[in-house]
Amino acid sequence: MHFLLHLIVIILAFISYEHEAIAQYVPPYTSIVVPITKHIDATKTLYSVQIMTAYVNSQYLRANFLIDIDAPFIWHDCILQWNIYPGSCPANTLCTSPVSCEEYQCTDVRTTFSYDEPSCPPVTNGSTLPGWGYCTCPVNVVDPVTESCTQALLNYDEFTVNTSNGRNVFSGLYGAYPNAACVSSSSFGSFPENVTGVMAFSSSPYALPAYLSQPLKKTLAICLPSNSSTPGVLFVGTGPYYLLPNPSNPPNPDVDVRSLLSYTPLLTHPNSFGYFIGVDSIVIKQKSINIPGNFSTKLSTLDPYTTLRTDVYTRVIQAFSIATIGFPRAPPVAPFGLCYTRTVLASGPDSKFSFPDIDFNLVDGDGMKWTVYAANSVKQVTEDVACLAFVDGGGTAEYAVVIGTYQFEDNFVVFDLENSSFGFSSSLLKEQTSCSNFNFTVTDGN
Known part of the structure; x- marks a missing residue:
């Protein structure tokens, strides 16, 4: 009888140890x-x-x-x-x-x-x-x-x-x-x-x-x-989320992009399972274009360019045009309404033709903004023409602003569904890396 009790104690201890080991197991992947x-x-x-x-x-x-x-x-x-x-x-x-x-x-x-x-x-x-x-x-x-x-x-x-x-x-x-x-x-x-x-x-x-x-x-x-x-x-x-530095910048270590992120709340919208953030204005060289009515801005992986309702689009085009007075213009190329000769891009970022930043001012009370630099705002559309990569969505568009994929390229964005927040980096090119710099080499670490 004593032996049987001793055996039961050993078995229970072993089961307890196994359960504890399982509870403490942390997989190598995140x-x-x-x-x-x-x-x-x-x-x-x-x-x-x-x-x-x-x-x-x-x-x-x-x-x-x-x-x-x-x-x-x-x-x-x-x-x-x-x-x-x-x-x-x-x-x-x-x-x-x-x-x-x-x-x-x-x-x-x-x-x-x-x-x-x-x-x-x-x-x-x-x-x-x-x-x-x-x-x-x-x-x-x-x-x-x-x-x-x-x-x-x-x-x-x-x-x-x-x-x-x-x-x-x-x-x-x-x-x-x-x-x-x-x-x-x-x-x-x-x-x-x-x-x-x-x-x-x-x-x-x-x-x-x-x-x-x-x-x-x-x-x-x-x-x-x-x-x-x-x-x-x-x-x-x-x-x-680690990205390697650009080959032209090898001394730099790889970057955990989380350190570059700013956050704003994710918003919900009736009849949609998509993602929205609050944008109350678009600012171009200190000229603020207020977003009337609902501040909800849709985020899209299917719209190729940021689409603005006509009342917003007209004012953005006007503000960007004024901010680029003296830049050599080209006739518009559909679907864009404001275009420039390619010599503007060829002049480089330090020339008198440097394009202004475009800021999406976010509705979070802290003055936070998502800055769109020229790499994501101006697109070369032909060999000789570059255009402002924002398009007119019409006067009855459901959303005043839909941020499209050209503005997402080489930006790191995070949709935290558990905390209902949206993280964004702005252009990774400013950090000497890009979205193409993740190391996809497979290892046996798992």
Whole structure:
């Protein structure tokens, strides 16, 4: 009896030790990480991430997804099968399991988290898959290029990504299991080449960040590259986020970009899962253009340039024009309204033709501003012409200001969903680094 009690004590002590060891385990990664590619072969500039989608023949299939921080859920090129077994899926095709119309996710997505687009037709439960009597779950999705509506089928999906400590990419992988939607291959004719999906990074509970669990925090960090030949970087996790110095500045150590960030509250907007910040004015060389009415400014990864409602746009163009009196002008090139000869850019930052900064004054009571330098405000559009990269959104635009991707390039931005805050760096070029300076070499640290 004494021996039995002693044995029980030893077993309980061992179990307690194991539980304590598990509780104390801290994984070596702090985030997941994926490269960002800039695409210039569609009707507008777009950005994608590459995700591993299925493990076939001892290797992962990979697909490229457009980055959409407004989309309510993920959708991509795949087909549904009720019973997926080895060899049943066509070669080089991604097969997923369908969500039935009788499951709660179907009703939830349709009624609460569907795409808000008036042109989308109502969906029904009429479709079934061959060999099974269960109904599938049709949902509507909106093409971000053409804004046309397409029907998709809700599914159970699986995505795999690399982990990182913010400085290195680890060989260890992280799996996420979202509800996404399948569309046919023919639905991607307007997309950039080899891009076959939309990855939702919004605040929706059906966007990718909602499916990532501990130790990852729901913090999305995006650094869009300014060229299509070298990738930018996207993290989900609290950091650190290290970027290497530019090759021309080798003595400098790599930079944890968190030290460069300023923060302002993230705002919510009715009927949107996207991200908004408060901007009450735009300042150009001490000339302040107040934003009338609602101060909510939308942040977009699909609009290529900052779009201003006409009443705001007219005053911004006027202020920038006055601030650049004497700069050689060129006829406007659509969609821009104020252009210059390229000699202005060729003269360099220290010449009399240096463009003024543009400040977005933020509504946070502390006089905080997001400064847009010339690298993100003036774009070379032809060999001989450069233009102010802000566009007129029309007099009835829903938002007075939508900050577009040209203004995000080589800026590091963080969407902290847990603390409802937005972090921004302004141009990394001023810090002798860029969004293309993350080290994607894979190590065995995980």
